[in-house]
Amino acid sequence: MKKSEITQNFKFKLEFLLSSINLRIAETQLPLKMGDQEAEKLIHAIKLTQKLRGSVTKVFTDLSNGQTSTKEEEKEMLEDLQKSLLSMNDNLSDLEKISQSLPSTVHQTSNNISLVCLDPATDRTQLPSQLIHAHKWTNKVNRLSDYACQALQQATLRRTNKSQVGPGLSTKRQRRMPPVAHNIPASTVETVLNSLEKHLPDTSITVSRPNGSSCVLQITLSKTLKAVCVLRGFLIEYVNVKGYNEDFLSNDGKIDLWSKSRYKVFEKVSDLMMAGIQHYYYPQMPEITIRTFIQQWFNSYKTLFSAPCSKCGKHLQGGLPPVWRDFRTLAPLHDGCR
Structure with missing residues (x-):
């Protein structure tokens, strides 16, 4: 077993243990006024927390020693890692035991704060599907805007021909002719x-x-x-x-x-x-x-x-005659032949 495989196997467990440590520390916060027995328990919990952090550091140190070249070195590394994990598990158990005896000052309405560190279930939320839909829609808008830009650049019609405007005139100052097509007697x-x-x-x-x-x-x-x-x-x-x-x-x-x-x-x-x-x-x-x-x-x-289609020479295509007429030549064409 290689170091990368070991890291993947224990990564999730270590992250869960670290999040549990932070939650236990948050739950052990007490008011300033407390008894001597409660203060001793709190000090002991802090020491156990430090000890647990040290054991977690030891686990990562064992994982970062490098790849092994022989089976003996690999076996030795696995034994060290197993000892470190057992020590970390014991420290965590001791910390959990003493934290249960400490009074918690967390408000009842904030009990669900422990769920913040957990990832939401992807099958119970619509956010991933909405993000995928938004991504596809954005790509489609970009593609259509590129097509529109290319079509507008190829257009030769313009409202004003700059070559016909005098040197002292500006195309922006010219008045537009009002539409008169709708105002005919x-x-x-x-x-x-x-x-x-x-x-x-x-x-x-x-x-x-x-x-x-x-x-x-x-x-x-x-x-x-x-x-x-x-x-x-x-x-x-x-x-x-x-x-x-x-x-x-x-x-x-x-x-x-x-x-x-x-x-x-x-x-x-x-x-x-x-x-x-x-x-x-x-x-x-x-x-x-x-x-x-x-x-x-x-x-x-x-x-x-x-009249038959001027391109394919047939009268019917898809059950329809040539319904299209060319704007310039007025030649009949099927809708699929134009």
Whole structure:
């Protein structure tokens, strides 16, 4: 048996004995006024404590003598260690006996202080699992922040081109143009929508204003789908798509904007329409936004069930047609092919 193995075997026992010593010393503290017999017991307890500390030091000294090279030296070291442990055990027993005869001044409410030195059971506390969860969450946040930093560094769009600013001007002093897409007269909006309907013979657009200034467009695209679109000026706020055989009316005959289609393909198209709104948003020229979105990108969905995927050449993938349309080429693509 090597010295490292002996140290591991007796480490826990020695730590427990030392903690017991400290607790016994704390319990033997008495008031200043005491009898001669109690004072003698206290002095004897202090001497036993010193003797116990000496025996504990002897144990560590025997363990630190170094590695043995022969079996005889190893046997001799084990015998010395056994004697030291027996002596330490005897001293501890004597100290425990005399400490029981001494009156304790520890308050009753602080009896649980002896449990402070004990480690909590890991299976009865949630702290380890919470720390593991916090560590994983922190690593995930750091990883996502790195991805976001890389994506922002690759972006080429900026609010102001510094090369177009004069030498005496500062980009910080330039005023930002206020948004005007939502503040468009109703007559201008209806004129643009009528113009769009004339250029799209297979599309019908019905305009209604159930909530004041905001208008609701009910668009029927050929015999493929129906959509409801909420406009605030030229700002497109919401798009919902359903099948050609579905409607957007509630039980009381009013327009129902929020009910989803019962077909999965049109739910997917609705999500892609919301993504298209963000892509075609152009605050400087809001009329271009609505013309490009409805006249080009939205109108390309009239071939939803007839055009194959431009990449794989198939009509169906996972039970769905090519629901995605490229923002530039308007080419149909499956959601897994883009």
